[in-house]
Amino acid sequence: MVRVQDDLFAAVNAEWLEQAEIPADKPRISAFDELVLQNEKNLTEDLKNLSVNLPVDNAELLETIKFYNKAGNWERRNQADFTAVKAELDKVLRLTDFKDFLSALTDLVFHSQAPLPFSFGVEPDMKDAVHHALGFTGPGLILPDTTYYADEHPRKDELLDFWAKNSAEILVAFGIENAERIASDAVKFDALLVPSANTSEEWAKYAELYNPVSTDNFVNGLSTVDFEPFIENLVGTRPEKIIVFENRFYDHFNLLVNEENWQLIKAWMLTKTARKATSFLTEDLRILGSAYNRFLSNVKEPRSQEKHQLDLTESYFSQVIGIFYGKKYFGETAKEDVKRMVSAMIKVYQERLRANTWLSQATAEKAIEKLDAITPFIGFPDKLPEIYKKLKVTDGSLYEDAVKFDEILTARHYEKFAEEVDKTLWHMPAHMVNAYYSPDSNTIVFPAAILQAPFYSLEQSSSQNYGGIGAVIAHEISHAFDNNGAQFDKYGNLNKWWLEEDYSAFEKKQEEMIALFEGVETEAGPANGKLIVSENIADQGGITAALTAAKNESDVDLVSFFSQWAAIWRMKASLEFQQMLLSMDVHAPAKLRANIPPTNLEEFYEAFDIKPEDKMYRAPENRVKIW
Structure with a gap:
């Protein structure tokens, strides 16, 4: 029998770990996933x-x-003749050379399913969060991240081979000749992209990716494509700057996207277009189209037709379903109680900032100002985005509706450039079991679906609720002061508001957090401390603030608090899925999330009488304290 003193995660979750089974159509099961499964059942019944x-x-x-x-x-x-899909594939096939491709760029963005070998996106400007900016990145890779392309990676060849073979089968199904060569050429173009793509570590430090380039320099520097008219066609004006988020891709663009590589690019576009279409067609094709992702994560079965039906509907009508869900399943009593907990968390943070010993008073006051400016959204949005009024189902096929919807959503995406940022928009639907902090709007969002047991329940004690949703709430607040969020001010602008010496002290704290997790062994391999540092800072801040709040309640029970903390991180997953998360997920592996943060808190040692000889013991001088 595992003791809490040796392994909190394993001891608290022992019965669950023994009995829980990973669903055949998923790569994992967790406390989050259990709620997702229940939501799927409820929503399926509701929609029926x-x-x-x-x-x-x-x-x-x-x-x-x-x-x-x-x-x-x-x-x-199952009776579809693929006419609509072939029409989309023909838009790529009839591009006979690179010159044709260049002349068709705008049409390809707004009126085709084909991806481009580069990407422009409209997002809030990090330096001016009231307005939008146009960002520029590469097109993404076939494998999960750059580490999978290392020659020593054990799955590199088998995954690329599977993807190519699977893609060729899909192309053949649509009547494409030379399918094997086309799929092989797509993989060759992907290989050219790898050296210029951001690593997962680089993406994780998103505040450092902001690289504004004047539009003059941008259009003059990228000489193989005439971006001058294209950019204006996208957003209806000529921006003063383009934000480059993948510097190596920008630097190597002319060597990647050019006439010499055109046949590889065309094959890549054709293959991606075909793969995307499979979700909307016959049963055989939707199973074929999802085979690669199942192979990647060792998922045994495809989604059932019923679940797939729900998945597709959510992909276009997520906020509509979310508001329906919130109104039906989330009560006002729970909403008011969670509001109270959010207020309590913010108050705790204020007190902790005032008592902070490593920050100057000036920086602490600025931090409190930012804290006071955080806007919480709880349950579900007050309004539905106007774009949903434009999504009208036609008499055409499912695929034709999806193509039409994509065109409407793409047009809306680029229209936003001319508008001020709407900071009230939710970036998650209410039925999603998750929560987030948005640095550009300084908001924290808690969808209704996560406000359930084991995270939260009116039936649970206050200590259980603080060990669950309280820690999640404080986790999201902590993101305002993690290595990324700390660089944004109270208005959501990327703006160094710290005194220099304070930020240097904070960077040392970050290094301590990196070292705490770096190389810690898991079933799937060693943890990457740099990749997961922001979430670990938030986890530590979350559990610390939630603990303080729990102690302020009359019925405080620290054993229940820490046990609930461990319970919300319970998870079982395929080894392949765990390995993928280790390489690209900014969150620590579930067991480490459960076990490491408590070891930095004295109350944990008191609650379970943990001694130096116990495995969960961490010497006081090695305990990391930030917030």
């Missing part, structure tokens, strides 16, 4: 009921149900 009793008084929900029913009409899907 709405299909019988159509919500005629709710136009957006009615379109959602129409799309849901079309996605589940397998008789019609």
Whole structure:
């Protein structure tokens, strides 16, 4: 029997770990996933009921149900002749040379399913969060991240071979000649991209990726493509600057996207277009199209038709479903209680900042100002984005509707450039079991779906709720002061508001957190301390603040608090999925999230009478304290 003193995660979750089974259509099961599974059941039943009793008084929900029913009409899907897909593939096939490609760029963005070998996106400007900026990146890679392309990676060859073979089968299904060569050429172009792509560590330090380039320098420097008219076609004006987020891709652009590589680029575009289409077609093709992702994570079975139907509907109508979910499943009593907990967490943070011993008073006061400016959103949004009024289901095929919706959403994406940022928009639907902090709007968002046991329940004690959702709330608040969030001011602008000596002290604290996790062994391999530092800072801040709040309650029970903390991180996953997360996920492996943060808190040692000879013991001089 495992003792808490030796392994908190294993001791608290022993019965669950023994009994829990990973669903055949998923790579893992966790406390989060258990809620997801329940939500899938509830929403499937709800949407089926709405299909019988159509919500005629709710136009957006009615379109959602129409799309849901079309996605589940397998008789019609299995009779598809692929005419619409072939029309999309033809848009790529008829580009005979690089000159054709250049002349078709704008049409390819707004009126095709084909991806480009580069990407422009409209996002809030990190230095001016009221306005949008146009960002520039590479197109992404086939494998999960750059580490998978190392010659010594054990899965590099088998994954690329599987992807190429699987892609060729898909191309053949659409009547494409020379399918094997085309899929092989797509892999060759992907290989050219690897040296210029950001690593997962680089993406994780997103505040450092902001590299504004004047539009003059941008269009003059990237000489193989005439970006002058293209950029104006995208956003309707000529921006003063372009934000480059992948510097190596920008530096090597002319060597990658050029006439010499055109046949490889064309093959890559064609293959990606074909792969994307499979989700909306026959049963055989949707199973074929998802085979690579299953192989990547060792998932035994494809999603059932019923779950796939829900997945597709969520992909286009997520906020509509989210608001429906929030109104049905999230009560006002719970909302008010969570609001109270958020206020308590913020108050605790204020007190901890005032008592902080390594920050100057001036910086601490600025931090408190930022803290006071945080806006919490709880449950579900007050309004639905206007774009949903434009998503109308037609008499055409499911794929044709998806193509039409993509065109509408793409146009809307670039339209935003001319508008001020709407900081009230939610970036997660209410039925998603998650939460987030947005640095550009200084908001914390807690969707209704995570406000359930084991994270939160009116039936749980205050200590259990603080060990669950309280720690999650404080975790999101802590992101305002992690290695990325700390560089944004209270208005959401990338702006160094710290005194220089304070930030230097903070960087030393970051190094301590990196060292605490660096190389710690897991079932899937050693942890990467640099990749996961921001989430670890937030985890440590979260559990520390939640603990303080729990101690302020009359019914405090620290054993329950730490046990609940360990329970919310329970997880079992395939080895392949764990390895993928180790290489690219900014969160620490679940067991480390459960076990390491408590060891930095004196109350943990008191609650479980942990001694120096116990495995969970950490010497006081090695305990990391930031917030």
